[in-house]
Amino acid sequence: MKSKETDRSLEESFVSREEIFHGKIVHLVRDTVTLPNRNTATREVVLHLGAVVIVPLFSDGTVLMERQYRYAQGRVMYELPAGKLDSAGEDPQEAAIRELREETGLRAGKMTPLGYYIPSPAVLGERIGVFLAEELTEGEISLDPDEFLHTERRPLTELVEEILRGEIEDGKTQSALLRVYLLKERGLL
Amino acid sequence: MKSKETDRSLEESFVSREEIFHGKIVHLVRDTVTLPNRNTATREVVLHLGAVVIVPLFSDGTVLMERQYRYAQGRVMYELPAGKLDSAGEDPQEAAIRELREETGLRAGKMTPLGYYIPSPAVLGERIGVFLAEELTEGEISLDPDEFLHTERRPLTELVEEILRGEIEDGKTQSALLRVYLLKERGLL
Numbered sequence: 001m002k003s004k005e006t007d008r009s010l011e012e013s014f015v016s017r018e019e020i021f022h023g024k025i026v027h028l029v030r031d032t033v034t035l036p037n038r039n040t041a042t043r044e045v046v047l048h049l050g051a052v053v054i055v056p057l058f059s060d061g062t063v064l065m066e067r068q069y070r071y072a073q074g075r076v077m078y079e080l081p082a083g084k085l086d087s088a089g090e091d092p093q094e095a096a097i098r099e100l101r102e103e104t105g106l107r108a109g110k111m112t113p114l115g116y117y118i119p120s121p122a123v124l125g126e127r128i129g130v131f132l133a134e135e136l137t138e139g140e141i142s143l144d145p146d147e148f149l150h151t152e153r154r155p156l157t158e159l160v161e162e163i164l165r166g167e168i169e170d171g172k173t174q175s176a177l178l179r180v181y182l183l184k185e186r187g188l189l
Numbered sequence: 190m191k192s193k194e195t196d197r198s199l200e201e202s203f204v205s206r207e208e209i210f211h212g213k214i215v216h217l218v219r220d221t222v223t224l225p226n227r228n229t230a231t232r233e234v235v236l237h238l239g240a241v242v243i244v245p246l247f248s249d250g251t252v253l254m255e256r257q258y259r260y261a262q263g264r265v266m267y268e269l270p271a272g273k274l275d276s277a278g279e280d281p282q283e284a285a286i287r288e289l290r291e292e293t294g295l296r297a298g299k300m301t302p303l304g305y306y307i308p309s310p311a312v313l314g315e316r317i318g319v320f321l322a323e324e325l326t327e328g329e330i331s332l333d334p335d336e337f338l339h340t341e342r343r344p345l346t347e348l349v350e351e352i353l354r355g356e357i358e359d360g361k362t363q364s365a366l367l368r369v370y371l372l373k374e375r376g377l378l
Contacts, residue, residue: 171360
């Protein structure tokens with residue numbers, strides 16, 4: 001990508017920060033920045049430790065999916081297992097192993113990192129590490145008492161068809177499943 | 190998906206709302222809800238009018254991509270054209286036509302809706318309408334004076350390879366390009 005050389009002309013630089021709100025999940029700040037044309041502007045940013053999403057793929061070609069109520073969307077959504085890092089220092093692969101075990105009881109003999117998925121670059125600082133989990137064995141689920149979700153196993157090929165028809169709307173689920181499907185199809189995984 | 194019948198057992202219900210912050214972009218509220226086990230909990234939600242992302246696909250198989258500084262991520266990102274709805278009532282397809290024209294100067298003879306992409310269901314109320322723009326003709330760009338971006342045309346097949354190698358990290362770009370690629374490959378678009 002040769003246009004990278006000109007990226008410097010697009011950059012904004014930090015001037016000052018105002019703390020707006022620090023809640024359970026959302027840490028909101030409003031920064032003042034200098035634009036490339038030397039004007040100033042404000043940027044509202046939700047800071048985030050980072051997260052992981054996991055594609056738990058069984059040897060029979062099925063994937064473990066979750067149904068979970070998402071209050072911000074006002075409905076139950078159909079998603080891959082995912083979760084936040086425990087701390088800024090937590091290794092994403094360790095977090096993927098931990099989240100998969102807690103939410104689904106699954107232990108992965110093989111965990112392959114597939115790079116990152118950035119959910120909303122205009123507002124969120126969040127980056128989500130994407131992992132493929134294979135050589136799965138079942139164990140105990142350990143959900144928080146106030147956490148509710150259902151799980152089911154579905155063939156990857158069926159899930160891909162549903163994504164192409166627009167029936168699965170969660171973005172990280174769309175992207176991670178399509179990537180795993182294409183990488184497997186090409187023998188790259 | 191037969192498990193839909195049991196979705197009701199996952200639902201949370203609204204009790205009350207506290208307004209936290211209403212900025213230029215972020216409208217943050219903290220709602221109290223009742224959980225399925227009758228406990229109460231709080232939910233921090235960033236409300237959003239909605240947005241659109243567009244895949245501008247030329248007849249030669251190239252796609253128009255943007256490079257734009259994303260302050261929340263602290264770097265220039267490589268993304269498809271996208272933008273917020275002007276109002277809650279704006280038709281997403283009208284918004285896609287408008288955003289494409291403003292950011293890139295392109296006019297689309299054919300605009301095909303491909304369903305929705307939900308960027309971050311745990312925190313954001315945002316839903317992003319996904320559109321394929323074809324039969325493109327070039328015109329005048331009309332960026333805001335404080336808006337800065339570079340555009341370039343790249344073969345869709347090359348972009349798909351970069352996504353599979355983990356080199357393009359924007360989630361909506363990953364999902365929309367992989368969907369268009371697979372739908373075209375199967376003759377469904």
